[in-house]
Amino acid sequence: MEHIENIKVGISIGDLNGIGGEIVLKTFEDNRSLEFCTPVVFASIKVMTFLKNHFNSEINFHSINTLDQISEGKVNVFNCWKEPVNIDFGKEDPKIGAYAIKSFIAATNALKNHKIDVLVTAPINKHNIQSEKFNFPGHTDYLDQQLEGESLMFMVTDSLRVGLLTDHVPVKEVSNQINEALITKKLDTVYNSLRKDFRINKPKIAVLGINPHTGDNGVIGNEDDDVMRPALKKIKESGKLVFGPYAADSFFGSNNYKNFDAIIASYHDQGLIPFKTLSFGQGVNFTGGLNRIRTSPDHGTAYEVAGKGIADENSFKEAVFTAIKIFKNRFDFEQLTSNPLKKAPRNSRK
Template structure:
């Protein structure tokens, strides 16, 4: 790839006491990665140098103070702060949570200004990021407010893609959140993402039921019959290949998921438990439906192994390449649309 075609990937550092710094460095220690993208790590040279020394990594940084100083083909570290930071691997720390948010906000601003092409977020701790200024349950909700579009948590691999009708919602409130309007919106987001981001011209989508056995004709709840089925029929009547609701308990074990381009689950664990069982360590969390491309590994801060040098960078690397590929697909899609 020519240098002028090199995609600029911004990386928010996540929780400094977690495994984020380690998996980022392990990814970019391989110089071949720089043939595909130019990374910009939003943190500080001091912090990244600390990680480099702690993990005994052979990697060089290009320290910068502004995005206009990015050098293509180098591992750039943008100084979001310059003061010393006390890092204690595996410890939850609200001060560290503040640095995670400063990194995320700076990276998001660069993404909105087109100074970077793609954002890859390292894991945060959802508890220690909370403050009077930041009251979002996680990355997805914050980015949904900052970037245009209808956001959707879309867990992806080459062989499995799972979207959610509801994400960070208590189980006791799931049914109350699922409305015909929500179902139509989320399916439209998944459908358009499959076309635009994954180059699937006529997507085939399965939707899982809300209740066990999709309600058993009202014996175990009536939401599948009164809300989900009528809405899916309405969508299918427009020509979209949308099927369901399917009983969630047997859908993945029977390999039925292989017959579809994407599956939409009603709530978080219904979709993410089978997804992570089938692809843990290789999956990618993609925020579909936004005006910009954001991906993340499919795991958390992993405090229990932080600082030990044993974290696996595969999911982060997959998130990096997924972001690059989706960005390219979007450029191709926009070119085709303009020709039409």
């Protein structure tokens, strides 16, 4: 990382029958965005030209066939395929899912090989991407295999950060997966990410309980008393500012979440329902804990509005800005840790 002036933002195009192409176009139509980043869209110039014409966009593309041809100040399109693609907005199509994965794998390889600095993924359909070659529930699971580190689903805005102990897991399996080792690993990942990626020196972290009312002293389950509390006690004794478990039903409604730098939910909907209620359209899905940076918007393919020109690009735009901000924060953190005489990171809770 010799420079951080004009960051190369790789973009996987997602499901072409969804809103991904539209929100990419809307994000980079403003040429001012090219002053602080260089976008590289992994798709094909034929597809991007079709989308440009369909949405009456004035964006100009720079078509490239190798990543050494990336040009600053332009919206680069890396050709992952050459054949024409039949786009039918709003339709679930396994052929379109295959192109989404072609784009994503090419972008991930570029990320691994330092040809791009960060990756922003447009939404995919988790059903139509499945194949013999790609058998993962989604982006995060593949990235966890390809990149170094321990992945964490981390939903973030300027004022709210929610991490998950378990993510795409059926509810009936949640309590079986949560143990002391998992809690410790996820807490460490959140703690380190807050320091390195968000420049918070002494993070304050809340953890939500597994059962309603954190079990009500065993009346509604023993997992919180037998597993969660002992694990959190050990972590707190190590010096981390970790608190909980809190009853999830009142935690957000009481505004208690505002007292913490991050909240860790026990399972997917426990964390994402309040997160998306409070921040939908502005939230970002950040894959924390890995050695490279990936973000995505907080919504899906939105087939119901695809192709109509009315998709809201704000969450995707926030995903781009967040990836850039985290990249710069990591650069600063690495400079700091290699030279401890520099000023320490601020302890800010927005």
